[in-house]
Amino acid sequence: MKRRIFLTLVAATTAASATMLAAPVAQAADEQIKIGFIVKQPEEPWFQDEWKFAEIAAKEKGFTLVKIGAPSGEKVMSAIDNLAAQKAQGFVICTPDVKLGPGIVAKAKADKLKMMTVDDRLVDGAGKPIESVPHMGISAYNIGKQVGEGIAAEIKKRGWDMKDVGAIDVTYEQLPTAHDRTTGAADALVAAGFPKANIIMAPQAKTDTENAFNAANIALTKNPQFKHWVAFALNDEGVLGAVRAAEGRGFKADNMIGVGIGGSDSALNEFKKPNPTGFFATVIISPKRHGEETSTLMYDWIKDGKEPPKLTLTSGMLATRDNVAEVREKMGLASAK
Ligand code: GLA
16 A cells, blocks of 8 residues: 555655656747847838837747837847847848848848848849848738729819819838839829829829928928818828928828828828828738838747748728728737727
8 A cells, every 4th residue: 555655655756757848848849949130210110010020929929029110221230149148030121221231131141040021122233132031011002093093083072173282292202112102103093094294293202291291391381372182102101201291381181192001000090190290091001011021030030941932912901091991901900008
């Protein structure tokens, strides 16, 4: 009897220590995966949302996410070194300058880190996309077309004579996705009968609201002939700059149709204002796919050696203040706020 109790105790203790040993080992295996998520403009709601969705992936898969804001080339390079020093195995990046492409690729290689890009695709010395780096971006030209079509439909609905309407085209030509977006918007407007000469280029020095505001102000000052205005840009922030500049000159909701791209807080806050503003609509794109899916793809690559697709282009949906909740729901973004 005594002997049986003794044996049972030994067995129980062995089993217990085996589980105690097994648990930390399994957890450690998960914890060992560390992924960086570097963004060019951490203060922009779009990038905050990307990070938020990347965190969701990190929680679900059990990896560590390291979020780094890198608004300059120098910061990008030190961020990559920093990730290597922390023993990360890979990173997802939206670079502050796509021309840093070859340098970023070389740095990642030297530090033995896997990399994929999001939003802004790296280019080589000749300005061609670096196709060897997996990338997820938006289908820029088509989304731009959705913007232009949305503006044209609203001009027609309001019964404006197109010859009296000026279009502020907030441009940022050094970024290919920005060029494609605003070109798509301008092409769609012209296809709908909008006079090409009424599209006023307003180059912004940086892709934020303040710089778009300054650029739009110049366009407005130089073109006092128009009775109404419309505006488009690469993102919501750019259109907001144009809308604020127009307001300053008396062009309010009745005389301004601004359509952005994004659908994060910059746009949502505008729609929440009690009275409509000139910010009429936005094409909502998916920070869920760009944050959660990219970091999951990186995780699978590190864990199982499965490389992400070389190119994924995501789509968007036009939303106004009237149907924004419905569109966010359709895009799987409703529960995110
Ligand atoms: C660029 C823009 C951002 C956002 C993303 C979406 O990076 O600067 O504002 O529109 O593209 O891919």
